[in-house]
Amino acid sequence: MEELQGVPWGIITPIFIIQFILLVVALIDLAKIHQTNGPKWVWVLVIIFISIFGPITYFIAGRKQA
Amino acid sequence: MRELIVLFQKEWRENTRNYKFLWVPLVFIFFGLSEPLTSYYLPQILDAVGNMPEGSVFPMPDFTPAQVIMATMGQYQFIGMLVLVLAFMGTISRERKNGTGTLIYVRPISYINYFLSKWKVVGLIALVSVWLGLLTSWYYTGLLFGKIEAVDFLAFAGTYSVWILFVVTIVLAMSAWLPTGGAAGVSLLLVLLVQIADSLLGAYWTISPWKLSIYATEWLTGSPDSGDFWWSMVITIVAIIALMMFGVWMSKRNASKTKV
Numbered sequence: 001m002e003e004l005q006g007v008p009w010g011i012i013t014p015i016f017i018i019q020f021i022l023l024v025v026a027l028i029d030l031a032k033i034h035q036t037n038g039p040k041w042v043w044v045l046v047i048i049f050i051s052i053f054g055p056i057t058y059f060i061a062g063r064k065q066a
Numbered sequence: 067m068r069e070l071i072v073l074f075q076k077e078w079r080e081n082t083r084n085y086k087f088l089w090v091p092l093v094f095i096f097f098g099l100s101e102p103l104t105s106y107y108l109p110q111i112l113d114a115v116g117n118m119p120e121g122s123v124f125p126m127p128d129f130t131p132a133q134v135i136m137a138t139m140g141q142y143q144f145i146g147m148l149v150l151v152l153a154f155m156g157t158i159s160r161e162r163k164n165g166t167g168t169l170i171y172v173r174p175i176s177y178i179n180y181f182l183s184k185w186k187v188v189g190l191i192a193l194v195s196v197w198l199g200l201l202t203s204w205y206y207t208g209l210l211f212g213k214i215e216a217v218d219f220l221a222f223a224g225t226y227s228v229w230i231l232f233v234v235t236i237v238l239a240m241s242a243w244l245p246t247g248g249a250a251g252v253s254l255l256l257v258l259l260v261q262i263a264d265s266l267l268g269a270y271w272t273i274s275p276w277k278l279s280i281y282a283t284e285w286l287t288g289s290p291d292s293g294d295f296w297w298s299m300v301i302t303i304v305a306i307i308a309l310m311m312f313g314v315w316m317s318k319r320n321a322s323k324t325k326v
Contacts (some may be wrong), residue, residue: 011209012103018096025085052096059089060152 019052026055035064069175071185081187083128090191093149094142094199101138102206105129130288131211135219139204139226142196143279147257150230151237155250156186158241158317160161167324177318181242185310189234197223198228211255225282225295228302233257233277236307239313275302 026047030036036043043062047054081087104111109126110119129137158181158224162166170180229277236256240249264276272294284290304317 009207015096015099015103016100018092022089022092022101025088037073056089056093056149059085060149063084 013025020056022052023047026058029063030058036062037064038062067217070179070183073179074186075177075275077183077187081191086191090149090153090197091195091198094195095202097141097145097198098138098199098201098203099206102134102203102210103139105134105137106210120241129211131214133205134207134211135200135203135214135222135286136193136283141285142199143261146199147233150192150233150252150256151250154192154234154237155241155253156246157184157188157238157247158313159244159249160322162320163246164205167321168314168326169323171321177314177321181238181310181314182183183241185235185238185313188238189231193227196226197224200226202306204238214286218291221285221289221317222282225278225285227297229275229278229282232278232306235309239298239309239316242313242316259310273301275305278302 027044030040030043030047045056046062047058050057105209106129161170168297200219204219207214229237233253235248237253240252240256243249244252261276262281264274265280268274268277272291275298281290
């Protein structure tokens with residue numbers, strides 16, 4: 001695990017923070033929204049497992065704006 | 067004036083509620099961050115996942131700070147433009163489809179204010195996103211590669227902002243003219259395909275809005291040919307105004323197509 005110590009976490013952490021914010025906001029919105037395009041459980045998987053493009057795809061295509 | 071403020075507030079509220087004020091900037095910041103980082107750690111990344119044969123030496127190009135910023139802009143020119151088009155393709159056309167249009171168009175509104183309120187909010191989101199992303203990229207480039215003078219950076223980001231406004235105006239005008247899908251298609255065609263065509267055949271002309279992004283990067287290494295640059299600037303601004311007039315006219319003409 002000595003490789004992990006060489007990683008400069010200070011400058012890499014912001015990337016994970018951004019991904020995390022997007023993921024959480026997308027999930028919160030998914031929980032609150034009435035209806036989505038396609039089944040909701042698929043969107044849960046997409047948001048969680050496709051790192052950054054998952055939440056983006058959900059915001060673009062998933063929300064049914066009625 | 068009151069009408070413009072009210073419509074602006076409506077637009078503002080809509081874009082906070084569908085989180086566009088949050089996720090569009092985050093996406094641009096993400097690419098502003100990841101581009102300098104991946105360029106910097108490319109040797110280590112290749113080492114870890116590249117499966118290189120033992121003892122092979124791969125000469126790494128030494129990136130200059132300007133090249134890293136250009137690479138970030140390269141990401142924006144493709145993924146960023148895709149995000150902008152897809153996020154805002156339905157700004158006007160979706161209102162016609164889902165009935166919001168009916169609620170607005172029955173009032174005696176001026177379509178100039180209607181279009182302007184949307185243009186202001188969408189333009190604001192796009193510019194804030196791009197600036198936040200570029201500033202992040204600038205900061206990280208300074209940290210990892212070396213300094214770029216603030217004056218050069220501001221000239222670059224300023225020029226690029228005009229291009230962003232051009233793209234936003236295209237998307238809104240197309241959204242006023244066509245249904246959502248068509249608006250996305252034509253906007254992508256105009257933004258991405260023309261961009262490729264311009265870079266392939268562009269040697270024959272030097273003045274076009276699609277050249278602005280290239281002229282923007284030239285501020286980082288020196289300065290673009292001032293005649294070509296200013297003429298492209300003027301042409302782009304004229305195109306933005308023309309597209310806005312087209313958008314206003316089309317939202318008026320298509321008002322009757324709204325679903326009740």
